[in-house]
Amino acid sequence: MLKDITLGQYVPGNSLLHRLDPRTKIIGAMIYIISLFLLKSLVGYAAITIFTLALVLLSALPWSYVLRGIRPVFYIVLFTLVLNFFLTPGETVWQLGPLKVTDEGIRLGIFMGWRLLLLVLSTSLLTLTSSPIALTDGIEYLLRPFKKIGVPAHELAMMMTIALRFIPTLLEETDKIMKAQMARGADFETGNIVKRARGMIPLLVPLFVSAFRRADELATAMEARCYRGGEGRTRLKELHFAGRDFMALAVSTILLVLSVVDRIVS
Amino acid sequence: MSIEVQNVTFTYQPGTPFATTVLKDVNVDIEEGEFVGLIGHTGSGKSTLIQHLNGLLLPTAGRVLVDGSDTKEKSVRRIIRRKVGLVFQYPEHQLFEETVAKDVAFGPENLGLAQDEIQERVEEALVTVGLPPNEYAKRSPFDLSGGEMRRVAIAGVLAMGPSYLVLDEPTAGLDPRGRDEILGQIAELQQKQGLTVVLVSHSMEDIARLVDRLIIMYQGQVVATGEPRKLFQQADELKELGLGIPQITEFMRQLHQDCPQVSTDILTVDEAVPEILAYLRGQAHA
Numbered sequence: 118m119l120k121d122i123t124l125g126q127y128v129p130g131n132s133l134l135h136r137l138d139p140r141t142k143i144i145g146a147m148i149y150i151i152s153l154f155l156l157k158s159l160v161g162y163a164a165i166t167i168f169t170l171a172l173v174l175l176s177a178l179p180w181s182y183v184l185r186g187i188r189p190v191f192y193i194v195l196f197t198l199v200l201n202f203f204l205t206p207g208e209t210v211w212q213l214g215p216l217k218v219t220d221e222g223i224r225l226g227i228f229m230g231w232r233l234l235l236l237v238l239s240t241s242l243l244t245l246t247s248s249p250i251a252l253t254d255g256i257e258y259l260l261r262p263f264k265k266i267g268v269p270a271h272e273l274a275m276m277m278t279i280a281l282r283f284i285p286t287l288l289e290e291t292d293k294i295m296k297a298q299m300a301r302g303a304d305f306e307t308g309n310i311v312k313r314a315r316g317m318i319p320l321l322v323p324l325f326v327s328a329f330r331r332a333d334e335l336a337t338a339m340e341a342r343c344y345r346g347g348e349g350r351t352r353l354k355e356l357h358f359a360g361r362d363f364m365a366l367a368v369s370t371i372l373l374v375l376s377v378v379d380r381i382v383s
Numbered sequence: 384m385s386i387e388v389q390n391v392t393f394t395y396q397p398g399t400p401f402a403t404t405v406l407k408d409v410n411v412d413i414e415e416g417e418f419v420g421l422i423g424h425t426g427s428g429k430s431t432l433i434q435h436l437n438g439l440l441l442p443t444a445g446r447v448l449v450d451g452s453d454t455k456e457k458s459v460r461r462i463i464r465r466k467v468g469l470v471f472q473y474p475e476h477q478l479f480e481e482t483v484a485k486d487v488a489f490g491p492e493n494l495g496l497a498q499d500e501i502q503e504r505v506e507e508a509l510v511t512v513g514l515p516p517n518e519y520a521k522r523s524p525f526d527l528s529g530g531e532m533r534r535v536a537i538a539g540v541l542a543m544g545p546s547y548l549v550l551d552e553p554t555a556g557l558d559p560r561g562r563d564e565i566l567g568q569i570a571e572l573q574q575k576q577g578l579t580v581v582l583v584s585h586s587m588e589d590i591a592r593l594v595d596r597l598i599i600m601y602q603g604q605v606v607a608t609g610e611p612r613k614l615f616q617q618a619d620e621l622k623e624l625g626l627g628i629p630q631i632t633e634f635m636r637q638l639h640q641d642c643p644q645v646s647t648d649i650l651t652v653d654e655a656v657p658e659i660l661a662y663l664r665g666q667a668h669a
């Protein structure tokens with residue numbers, strides 16, 4: 118039922134990637150994405166592919182699980198491939214009625230599809246190796262400079278933390294209520310749209326009731342512990358850059374420089 | 384007619400780093416008319432096991448037969464869900480209708496029964512759980528007390544007319560009075576209507592004196608089954624499984640060490656009183 122959803126899919130571990138500071142990982146991921154879109158040459162693509170696979174190795178996560186994260190984007194990649202194959206002008210390689218596959222189309226399609234795959238793979242590495250709390254902490258730090266122009270960094274991060282915290286709880290709750298109503302003969306899977314929409318009521322009403330109850334309880338619990346926004350708030354876990362973070366950022370910078378060179382040369 | 388759980392193994396989220404095997408080669412038979420207690424430490428797999436009894440979860444290996452039909456068969460799933468009424472833990476969280484009567488009617492409606500039959504079943508179920516229909520039927524379930532909400536939810540399952548009733552920790556979070564009321568109603572239901580009942584609990588205190596047979600789970604396995612009185616003779620083993628024995632039984636066992644004449648085969652205070660009195664009289668005469 119809901120077991121296929123692996124949202125906020127952090128897998129605890131102690132690999133190098135796990136131990137990096139979340140800020141390093143967020144910045145690193147951004148640099149990676151920029152590099153990915155700068156690259157043009159075949160050599161460049163091969164290099165970044167090897168680099169990405171090395172990152173997966175460093176994460177010490179099971180390959181099957183990392184690759185599973187790509188599955189949802191499979192159709193998008195396929196779509197990209199097909200679109201590029203047919204819509205790019207160039208030398209015709211193969212023709213089906215009015216549809217022409219061009220050599221340039223094949224090249225572009227494969228590059229674009231590959232790029233998407235790497236993009237998803239690398240960003241999923243970020244979420245697989247960083248706990249949601251660490252990620253929001255990182256985002257809060259990185260957003261701090263923008264506070265001056267009115268970005269509520271702490272509040273945004275707190276909202277994200279709470280939302281992420283409650284995703285598994287809500288999924289669990291949904292699963293439980295669905296099962297309870299199925300035990301009373303409810304059917305969520307068959308029938309036309311109207312029947313199905315009506316069928317959601319026994320699920321949604323209890324879910325909203327419990328979400329509001331939880332929100333209320335959480336607000337009370339936070340106030341009872343004197344929460345009053347980010348002003349003057351200290352942290353239990355301070356983020357600290359370690360040697361490995363500087364190394365990782367150096368590697369990221371090299372990646373960026375190489376990509377710029379690749380772009381200019383080809 | 385019975386429910387047979389045969390060599391059932393169950394894994395949550397198989398094929399991921401989170402895969403956990405929660406049931407390991409479980410074998411359980413539940414005979415018609417029986418009052419069974421399923422007991423085990425929190426996390427021992429009780430809730431997972433009972434969700435197999437009506438096909439909400441399907442075994443990773445092994446099979447579950449309800450009156451001879453395999454729960455894996457899609458064609459019999461509706462019938463099995465009707466036969467095996469499952470009341471989840473905190474069932475009050477599943478209430479959704481505007482009125483108590485409508486909520487209880489949800490199950491029978493899904494069975495496609497006629498309106499007057501539904502009406503009849505709703506009233507009957509409400510009476511059974513001790514909520515007089517003329518007083519409660521038109522009220523909103525969300526305005527009731529916790530104990531009342533829970534009873535409405537139980538009525539919702541009873542109204543489906545199950546032959547097996549499975550209740551997951553029906554007394555969790557209730558005060559002693561609410562707990563005694565619900566347990567009393569369940570016991571009465573079992574006796575009067577000959578319903579087969581599986582009562583899940585982590586507390587011996589609650590169920591030991593009610594049930595005919597206990598099934599004890601530990602870390603996903605059934606480690607013992609038998610009459611409560613017999614099992615309590617092995618109190619030390621039970622303690623190792625994280626389970627206590629009822630306080631009064633424990634008391635009698637300790638008394639027995641000093642006064643070997645008193646029996647330890649005692650489950651309730653009502654049984655203990657004459658036993659102790661008889662002992663004291665014996666002492667006085669000696």
Ligand SMILES: Nc1ncnc2c1ncn2[C@@H]1O[C@H](COP(=O)(O)OP(=O)(O)O)[C@@H](O)[C@H]1O
Binds near residue numbers: 425
């Ligand atoms: N939906 C689920 N996904 C993954 N693990 C679960 C799920 N439900 C229960 N578990 C795990 O299965 C084990 C047994 O749980 P459960 O059957 O609820 O035990 P009990 O009812 O005896 O307390 C626990 O370790 C629990 O963490």
Ligand SMILES: [Mg+2]
Binds near residue numbers: 429430431472551
């Ligand atoms: Mg449980």
